[in-house]
Amino acid sequence: MGTPRTCAVVLPLVGALLTGCGLQSASTFTPQASAGAIAPIAGVDGAPITVGSKNFTEQLVLGKIAVIALQVAGFDVADSTSIPGAAPSRAGQLSGKIDMQWEYTGTGWLNYLAMPEGIPDQQEQYAAVRDADAANGISWLPPAEANNTYAFGVRSESIAELGGVASLSDVAALPVEQRTFCVESEFATRSDGFEPMLETYGIPLGDPQGVPRGNVRVLDTGAVYTATDRGDCNFGEVFTTDGRLESLDLTVLEDDQGYFPAYNMAPVVRTETLDEHPEIADVFAEITPLLTDEVMIGLNGRVDVGGEDPADVAYEWMRSVGLVS
Incomplete structure (x- = not known):
C-alpha cells in the first residue's frame, strides 16, 4: 500500500505536477446511491x-465515500480521485482545483506544513494542523478515530510463546534473541523511524543487549507483511489500517510510549467552499465517527486481498451502515 507519510511535497513544482499528471480519476465509476x-x-x-484523493487503496476508498456522499447531498461532483502522490493532491487543493479530499493529520503537519516533529496525541495533532492550515485557506473537519500510523505487528499465533507480548515495552522485556524485526528500507533510515524508536524503548540498534543488527531484516515495501507472517522475524513494521493485518492474522502492538505521530484521517475542505456550503461539515459528521481502524482494515482488505473495486466497497459499506440506500 502507498503510505501517507512518505511523499515529499515540493510546491514550486505545482504547475508541472498539475499539467503532467492531471487531476483525473483512474476509475470515474461510482454506484448510484439514494x-x-x-x-x-x-x-x-x-x-x-x-x-480528490491520492492513488493508494485507502485513499481510493475514502475518495469514493466522499464522492457518493456529496452526490447524495445534491452536489454535482467532479471525481478527481487517484491523484498520483501527496504533492499534486495538496497542490490541487491549494490552487482551487480540488475542493475536498481526505487527508491525514500527521501528513498535513509534517509534510505540508514542514513541522519538525509530529504530535502523538491524536486530538492535539488534529487541533495543531487545523489551526495552522487555516492560514492557507484549508479547513480540517473533525477527524475519524481511524489512525493510519506506523506500528509493529506480530503473528497472533506466536503471542503466547512470546510471553503474551502486547506492547512495544513488552518487546523490550523479551530476551535479545527474540527481538527480531522486519522493516522496509525507508523506515529503516528515517530520522524519525526505526533506530530512534528502538532508542525510545531502551533497546538501541547495534547494542548486543538491545537489538543486534543481525536481528533486523530490511525488505522491500510490502514484503514485510509476508515475512512476518512466515516467522522470518517476530515483529514486522506495519500500518495500522492495512487490510493485510486481518488477512494474515497479525496483531498490532501498542505503542505505549507514544513514539509514533498521529495520522488520523479527516475530511479537508477549501475554506472558500465550506463557507459557501457549510452543510458539507454535516455530511461528513455522519461519516467520520464510523471510521475506525477495524473498519478501514476491513475495507482496505476487500480491495487489496479480495480484489474488489474501491467504489463498490465504498458504496456497499455506506449502505450497510445506513448512510445511503
Whole structure:
C-alpha cells in the first residue's frame, strides 16, 4: 500500500505536477446511491464540487465515500480521485482545483506544513494542523478515530510463546534473541523511524543487549507483511489500517510510549467552499465517527486481498451502515 507519510511535497513544482499528471480519476465509476442518514441539502441544487484523493487503496476508498456522499447531498461532483502522490493532491487543493479530499493529520503537519516533529496525541495533532492550515485557506473537519500510523505487528499465533507480548515495552522485556524485526528500507533510515524508536524503548540498534543488527531484516515495501507472517522475524513494521493485518492474522502492538505521530484521517475542505456550503461539515459528521481502524482494515482488505473495486466497497459499506440506500 502507498503510505501517507512518505511523499515529499515540493510546491514550486505545482504547475508541472498539475499539467503532467492531471487531476483525473483512474476509475470515474461510482454506484448510484439514494438518501439514508445522508440526505439532499436544501439549496445545493447541483452546485459543482471536485473531490480528490491520492492513488493508494485507502485513499481510493475514502475518495469514493466522499464522492457518493456529496452526490447524495445534491452536489454535482467532479471525481478527481487517484491523484498520483501527496504533492499534486495538496497542490490541487491549494490552487482551487480540488475542493475536498481526505487527508491525514500527521501528513498535513509534517509534510505540508514542514513541522519538525509530529504530535502523538491524536486530538492535539488534529487541533495543531487545523489551526495552522487555516492560514492557507484549508479547513480540517473533525477527524475519524481511524489512525493510519506506523506500528509493529506480530503473528497472533506466536503471542503466547512470546510471553503474551502486547506492547512495544513488552518487546523490550523479551530476551535479545527474540527481538527480531522486519522493516522496509525507508523506515529503516528515517530520522524519525526505526533506530530512534528502538532508542525510545531502551533497546538501541547495534547494542548486543538491545537489538543486534543481525536481528533486523530490511525488505522491500510490502514484503514485510509476508515475512512476518512466515516467522522470518517476530515483529514486522506495519500500518495500522492495512487490510493485510486481518488477512494474515497479525496483531498490532501498542505503542505505549507514544513514539509514533498521529495520522488520523479527516475530511479537508477549501475554506472558500465550506463557507459557501457549510452543510458539507454535516455530511461528513455522519461519516467520520464510523471510521475506525477495524473498519478501514476491513475495507482496505476487500480491495487489496479480495480484489474488489474501491467504489463498490465504498458504496456497499455506506449502505450497510445506513448512510445511503
